[in-house]
Amino acid sequence: xxxxxxxxxxxxxxxxxxxxxxxxxxxxxxxxxxxxxxxxxxxxxxxxxxxxxxxxxxxxxxxxxxxxxxxxxxxxxxxxxxxxxxxxxxxxxxxxxxxxxxxxxxxxxxxxxxxxxxxxxxxxxxxxxxxxxxxxxxxxxxxxxxxxxxxxxxxxxxxxxxxxxxxxxxxxxxxxxxxxxxxxxxxxxxxxxxxxxxxxxxxxxxxxxxxxxxxxxxxxxxxxxxxxxxxxxxxxxxxxxxxxxxxxxxxxxxxxxxxxxxxxxxxxxxxxxxxxxxxxxxxxxxxxxxxxxxxxxxxxxxxxxxxxxxxxxxxxxxxxxxxxxxxxxxxxxxxxxxxxxxxxx
Ligand code: MRU
Numbered sequence: 001x002x003x004x005x006x007x008x009x010x011x012x013x014x015x016x017x018x019x020x021x022x023x024x025x026x027x028x029x030x031x032x033x034x035x036x037x038x039x040x041x042x043x044x045x046x047x048x049x050x051x052x053x054x055x056x057x058x059x060x061x062x063x064x065x066x067x068x069x070x071x072x073x074x075x076x077x078x079x080x081x082x083x084x085x086x087x088x089x090x091x092x093x094x095x096x097x098x099x100x101x102x103x104x105x106x107x108x109x110x111x112x113x114x115x116x117x118x119x120x121x122x123x124x125x126x127x128x129x130x131x132x133x134x135x136x137x138x139x140x141x142x143x144x145x146x147x148x149x150x151x152x153x154x155x156x157x158x159x160x161x162x163x164x165x166x167x168x169x170x171x172x173x174x175x176x177x178x179x180x181x182x183x184x185x186x187x188x189x190x191x192x193x194x195x196x197x198x199x200x201x202x203x204x205x206x207x208x209x210x211x212x213x214x215x216x217x218x219x220x221x222x223x224x225x226x227x228x229x230x231x232x233x234x235x236x237x238x239x240x241x242x243x244x245x246x247x248x249x250x251x252x253x254x255x256x257x258x259x260x261x262x263x264x265x266x267x268x269x270x271x272x273x274x275x276x277x278x279x280x281x282x283x284x285x286x287x288x289x290x291x292x293x294x295x296x297x298x299x300x301x302x303x304x305x306x307x308x309x310x311x312x313x314x315x316x317x318x319x320x321x322x323x324x325x326x327x328x329x330x331x332x333x334x335x336x337x338x339x340x341x342x343x344x345x
Contacts, residue, residue, distance in 0.1 A: 011137060011170055012179055012213060018063055018166045019070065023126055024077050026070045030057045031166060035208035046075035046088045053095040053102070056199065060167020061242040062136055062275055065101030068092050069129040072106055076122035085118060097290040098251050098321045100243040100280045105132065133169055139275040140170030142335035147177030147238070147273055148185060149338065150331065156190040156235045158225060161253035162205035163240035163273070173273040174238040175206060177333065182215045191217035192234065194225060196253060198298045198318065222255050226262035237263050238333075241274040248326020248343030249286030250274075254319055260328040269330040276334050279345050286323035294318045 075088035196202035296316035
């Protein structure tokens with residue numbers, strides 16, 4: 001089985017692709033428009049890719065690694081001199097602070113190649129992006145296969161945010177396990193997914209991906225999860241991760257910590273599925289993680305102008321991620337297998 005994983009990675013039968021690229025250009029599926037429109041953006045300037053990352057046109061921690069490498073390649077192609085290039089590199093690394101792959105992978109490639117000419121660097125980053133894309137295919141398939149060992153034919157599963165092929169090339173991570181089980185093993189999982197306030201990655205993107213793969217599923221509002229657990233409607237919770245510390249503390253989409261607490265209270269296993277590239281070797285615990293705070297408009301947008309006016313006196317706090325303590329995590333599912341506590345990554 002492992003041999004097949006390495007030699008012939010399978011991919012889900014998708015009619016959509018979050019990002020593709022050729023030398024000097026990138027094509028991004030604008031995730032802000034999903035599920036209503038499947039609109040692709042043709043980008044050739046690093047500034048455009050950085051804007052796409054910041055606005056979540058492209059998103060999901062592992063995929064941000066590829067978007068970052070693509071931006072790095074375009075920056076080397078478009079820059080006339082090294083100072084200009086360095087300014088782009090800085091902007092790419094800081095475009096989103098919590099997802100570890102964006103800064104770590106871009107920084108590693110830059111450190112490896114920065115003494116070459118810009119022309120040579122452009123080729124090296126292009127090759128690095130191709131390699132990383134292949135690596136994601138292998139890793140996501142291995143995660144999907146390892147994940148099946150924790151589940152059964154009719155498991156009732158809850159997932160959060162979006163962690164499918166829109167978030168990691170190949171199958172994705174947590175959602176990849178669900179899609180792979182349904183498609184490759186004909187498992188009839190009962191799938192619940194959260195709406196995922198405020199940007200609704202669940203309601204918009206997970207629903208889109210489940211629909212594309214013809215997997216029936218049920219959406220719940222974020223705050224309904226504990227109630228479903230209390231009614232015996234959930235056997236396991238599986239989410240992705242944006243950054244994992246050596247002790248297992250995990251940053252992921254806001255609301256993940258609440259799901260882990262509720263799972264713990266109901267003795268329901270809580271799994272994190274993520275490629276090994278999500279582990280942050282510099283963080284002993286989650287205390288040092290930088291959590292991204294986003295604009296108030298993302299929280300207020302669904303309300304009418306009148307309601308917004310009535311809220312004028314109220315501040316808005318919009319943390320995009322939270323940190324789940326490692327002690328609440330039953331196991332990590334990575335391409336290397338299933339890791340249970342005590343965690344010492
Ligand atoms: O803000 P987003 O949509 O980029 O947040 C995404 C998540 O929190 C995912 O769970 C995580 O990046 C893992 S994606 C495989």
